[in-house]
Amino acid sequence: MFRESKNKVEMVMNTGNLETSHRLNGAQRLRECCFIVGFLAAILLAVALYSFNPADPSWSQTAWGGEVKNAGGRIGAWTADSLFFTFGLLAYSLPAVLAALTWVFFRKRSKNEPLDFMLWGTRLLGLVVLILTSSGLAALNFDDIWYFSSGGVVGDVLTSLALPYLNLLGSIIVFLFLWGAGFTLLTGISWLSIVEWIGNISITATAWFLNKVRGSEKETLEPARESFTAEHTEPEQISSDMTLSDQSEIMQEEPEEQQPQPSDDETEHYQELEEKTHRYNIHMPDAVDDLEQREEALESEQPEPSLRSQQLHTTIEELEKSALEQGDMPDQVESETAKDVQPEESVYNPLADIDLETEKQPVISAEALDHVIDDADMQTGRIEPVISDIESVDIDEPELDAPEVTEPERKDPDVAAFQNIVSEAQKNMAGAQNPFLAKKEEDLPVPTAPMPTLELLYHPDKRENHIDRDALEDIARLVESKLADYKIKARVVDIFPGPVITRFELDLAPGVKVSRISSLSMDLARSLSAMAVRVVEVIPGKPYVGLELPNMSRQTVYFSDVVGSKQFLDAKSPTTVVMGQDIAGEAVIADIAKMPHVLVAGTTGSGKSVGVNVMILSMLYKAKPEDLRFIMIDPKMLELSVYEGIPHLLSEVVTDMKDASNALRWCVGEMERRYKLMSALGVRNVKGFNEKLKMAADAGHPIHDPLWQPGDSMDQEPPLLEKLPYIVVVVDEFADLMMVVGKKVEELIARLAQKARAAGIHLILATQRPSVDVITGLIKANIPTRVAFTVSTKTDSRTILDQGGAESLLGMGDMLYLPPGSSHTVRVHGAFASDDDVHAVVNDWKARGKPQYIDEITNGDQSPDTLLPGEQMEGDDDIDPLFDQVVEFVVESRRASVSGVQRRFKVGYNRASRIVEQMEMQGIVTPQGHNGNREVLAPKPVTE
């Protein structure tokens, strides 16, 4: 009508809405009026109370006709008088109370903010209690105002009720506490939080005040045990050199965490949580990272699953569908038949089919097959002569590209009989040549690789090297607390997990002696429930002490792992040997030529023989026979005889102790010869000698033997000098040698150990008896490199290493290696080479060549010509004083056993065996036979 446009209409409507929204509805209007009146009353009340004049007319005063002084007029005077009369001093607070009540009840509220009557009921109750108790307290404690009691009538009534029963103090206390309860009812503020808040304020104020008083001088906190823990838990937040104010600043920075004071349980929970998040410095071995990287690489390298393997995961329906689409679905009849014969098979497997068929052949009759075909025909409605009889099934089978299936039923009886005869003959042959019996190797095919390959060795499957950080941290905490039990303040700073043990590096508090921890190693092992704990007193380059604890699950360090390591592959020397892995899993290798001799000791079963085998095998991986030769002495006849026949051997493996001393004597002679040769060529060692020889040969002037004299051989001119190989002498049970041959061996070994280094002759001596009569001072002084496997006592450890520690090893190849020229032992987990590994490498070398034994090494009879400088003929030894008596006894008893002589004459083994050998030399008894017995050659004395 009069509104012209639609827009305008909307605008007018909107404006109308807005206008109505600003108007109050009926109830609201009433409430707002009450709100205004309430405030008016509060203001008037305040005016009346604060301008109260006792001379004004009121309930209590009669002042007729006088001028009213009260600013609230006559009403104000009467009201004020009434309130002062009723509430006393408390009347002054009533305007504020009235204003507050007005605000609470009449202010405009939103719909989502309804009045909580329960809450307001308690508040009202609180207010009443507060007013009553305040009046009571005022009546008891304050003077009257004007002519009113300070507590008003209310206070007077309350006190008159309380005083006869509670007396003054009791009444005050009761009113005070009720007042407190009323306050909490009214405000909802807990008195506990008020107390804590006051405490906080006072501490902060005191700290602030103290710092103010001390001026710029800042207080430094002592790193006490508590702060020590704090440092651990929040190192980046609270450090020991922070001032108190700094710390309070930090506290203020996190008010949410500091202000709501937690309960005791919560505090404990937080402490636990803090301790859980306490991270130690764990050094993961590189191997773990490598492993992870390799795993990732392997995963990324994994080829896409082939179509065939994809098909394995599809259902038969999907396969059929796709086959139909591609048009290579087999004949319906065939598939149906197959279904009947093999209802379970969902994926086609030719091998499974063959097995099934061959198994089923005898039980499927032609009738049954016909029945199957009938069924199929009925289902398909097609008649096709697919299977005619059983034979046709058999003949069709080879099409399936299956392995040969033996079918004894169809064999000719003559052929079967012939085969029986042949197999019987083969069995007899096999019985004669039992493969489990050690036998001479036939000519093996020569390997194509120039040196043995790593494929010969056992390669373990990929091993999980899972390191549980939380478990390690738990152990670290346990270590700290156990040490604290023994009053040792120490803190774990670094953790090095390894394949066999984990090293915890401890930072000791100032003044704690390392020896205290060392002496506690047994107690620590017990309290940590560990097999053994080794204390590393000095870690080179670090101010810490090491505590080595065995891992829960131990990993075997395989020879193939270490021999395939970069360090070993990079090493050039032919005498490089593998030791094992250090505590962090890094390969430890050494060079025998630099050692130059090594002593290996440990109790039986500690892994010595495996260790020695590993050393020999690693040299077989590095050196050709022209570079390195071995002389092996093995009194046990077990450990080293496996090497018999490798081209590196200079002589057969020596198992007779007499031959062993000959071999050692030969070595001394060879050493002397080499020295003469080297001095003739003016070189200082074997390496220099070989280089000079090569240089001369390359230059076309090969060097002839300068020591040759006419008559030494049938040749007319001196022979050409040949390359000198390193010679490594391995003695597996050195104690045996010392026991049987005695002093002579000690002398020979000492001579070799002193001088053989430059001549390229090196010794590996292993013993399971690390006692001072075996490892004598003379030998020890000349053999600087030692390897200690587990020993039973600390004394044994000292005998080998000149320090303790080997008694705390874990066995199974766990060793302490004392490198040459060092007094610090290195803990090494020895590499493990199985018998199969040894055989594989040995066979590989046997296939490459035959050894050329030097007979004089073992058979070299002692004659005045072959005597070494300074050596005496054995026969020149003084005849034993007991000799004549022993001869008499032996000739009479006709028994020439060493033990018999020992028993009869009460002498030691060495002396008895020497006397028997002297008798042998004089032809009184025969040499030892195969059974160890000797026969008496001298005739029995004739008795009259």
Ligand SMILES: Nc1ncnc2c1ncn2[C@@H]1O[C@H](COP(=O)(O)OP(=O)(O)OP(=O)(O)O)[C@@H](O)[C@H]1O
């Ligand atoms: N490095 C190693 N890792 C794992 N197991 C090892 C290792 N070395 C040795 N062993 C285990 O310890 C056993 C004993 O080792 P070995 O025969 O070398 O001891 P031994 O000290 O030579 O004893 P004995 O003196 O009696 O010959 C081995 O059969 C093997 O099972």
